Amino acid sequence: MTVLSCEVQLEANTRILVEGTIRDQDNVPISEAKISVLTKRGNYSSSENQYILGEGYSNADGHFSVISLYDGDEDFAIEIDGGDAYSTYVYKTNTLEFTPLDLTFNLETVNLKKTATFNYDIVRTSGTSNTLSYSFKYLDGFCLEYYDGSTLNEYQSSCYQEHVLGQFLNDNNPDTEWLFSLPLGEVVTFTYSINDEPEQTEFITINQDNYDFTFNY
Amino acid sequence: MTLRSITNAVCFTCICLYSSIGFAQELAIENEFETTIGSDFFDSEQRQRFFAMTIGGHKPFTSGDNFMGKGLEGKSGIDFKFQMYVYKHFFIGLATGASYFDVKNQELVGSYRKSRIAENYAYFGYEFLPTDKLRLGLNMSIDGDLDYKNTGFSTADIAEQHDSAKLNRYGVYLHYELASHFMIYVDYAYNVSKTNIDVPFQLDDFFGKGKYHSIGVGLVFTIGNRDLISRFIN
Structure with missing residues (x-):
């Protein structure tokens, strides 16, 4: 065996x-x-x-x-x-x-880049049956460089890549809060749609170590 | 040092002890008719022995600006030696043993927590007789090998890593005779480990040699009352 x-x-x-x-x-x-x-x-x-x-x-x-x-x-x-x-x-x-x-x-x-923590809190204040579809687009605080000998292999490397985090909120799950880490000074793109209306986009510049973001819909 | 070699050494010790007692009884009868000859610092026919076997333990102490002195801390050790008196009190011998160390600075040696050095070497030396009960021996290794088994990694998937070295050893011992063929000993040795470790050139001095001292105690059993050459000459 x-x-x-x-x-x-x-x-x-x-x-x-x-x-x-x-x-x-x-x-x-x-x-x-x-x-x-x-x-x-x-x-x-x-x-x-x-x-x-x-x-x-x-x-x-x-x-x-x-x-x-x-x-x-x-x-x-x-x-x-x-x-x-x-x-x-x-x-x-x-x-x-x-x-x-x-x-x-x-x-x-x-x-290395200084990192910040982005804390978000999304609360439904408009009453039942309203929905929200949202996403956060940001760069993560991780850089991997792959070398073939002394030559950087960009295909196998992944440095400060873009991440997208999103969710759909409704009566079953109307509120949410979470956090993620990203390099300080970077911009978070917040895209949302309330009740399937056209998407709105906000750009949030992370200028402090602990950035608190609250959104009500 | 493996369990098997320890077992063999212990068995060998028992055989030697048994033989030693047998020889002692036999020789006591023979010696009843011999004229007593006083002890001499360099030579004593009456106190001549053929074989000596030692079993003991030691405490190693690392020293110096090298990977052992800065990276390891001695814990304990075991020793088995078998030496033969070739001519008068000049002897040659074989030794096997092990020294155990804890890693005190992983940044200097690698990410492991323990190191065991298996020591195997041949040696020669001379034994002096300062008093009726004491034997003072000086010895030096002729050829010795060290096997470092490094263990205690962060994962069980890395069982061990090995380094090897040549040993230069300089020792001194004191035997105290409790009976004609049974003694206790204390010894000291200065050990220089010339490693085979490949390192960047800037680390050559740091890894090229490791130094450690050892202080040991144990038991000695001897056999016979004549050296090897005298058995053929006389």
Whole structure:
């Protein structure tokens, strides 16, 4: 009987160095950002598994230098997490096909964007049988760059992509509230239609860390 | 060090203890007719032994500006040694053992929590006899291999990772004779691990050598009353 194993075999007698500098969009160094070297991470903003090979933090100058174990894998990642206040960046590559000769992954300067939380509260005040169809269009606070060797592969990268979040409210579900994170300074496009009338659009510039948005219909 | 090798070592210890008692009884009868010869610092025919077997434990202490000194913290260890007196108190030996460490700084070594070093080496040395009950030995490894088994990852899907190294070991021990063929010991050793780890050039010095000391205690069983060469010459 063949037993399929998910066991990860790390390279024996090998350590790599991951280094770089983290700054925000105003070129200010970001300290205490968490750097994780991962294998089999997946491509989404939250990692699917926690195969951590090495971890470290940026210093006061935003510089980081992390010593890590190494795995030859088609899904090799270096994740930089600036915490709730900043966006997340992921460097990915296929280490079955590419291993730096000097065993150093130098990410140079990584720019993270300050993020804000958009809290929305939609309340029906017009009475029963009125409906609302709405959507929020925004850029998410996640950037994944996929490299073939030292060349950026834009087709497999997804950096600050546009997201659309929408819902239809009626008598069964007249009110709603939720929140999402996006880069500070970005614009949220709010599109809505009351009782199937022509759509209306509002542009909301996110200019504070916690942006509260209330809409009544 | 595997469970099997530990089991073998323990069995071997029992056999040696049994043999040691047998030899001691046999030799006690022979020695009734021998003239007593006083102890000498460098040599004593009366206190000559053929084999010595030790079993014990030790505490490792990492040191220095290297991946062991900065990244690991010693916890415990076990030792098994078998040494043969080739000529008078000059001996050669084989040793196997293990040292256990906790990782105190994962940023410097990688994301694992524990490291076990399996130690296998050959050694040589000389034993001095400062008093009637004490034996002072100096030894040095000839050829030694280390296998680092690194464990304790964030996921069970990564069971272990291995590093390897060559061992240079310099040791000193003190045996106290409780009986003619049964002793207790304390020892100290300075260990230099020359690793085979591939790293970026700026980390060569940090990973090239790991250093740790060890202080141990244990039991010694000896067999025979003549060295190897004397058995053929005389």
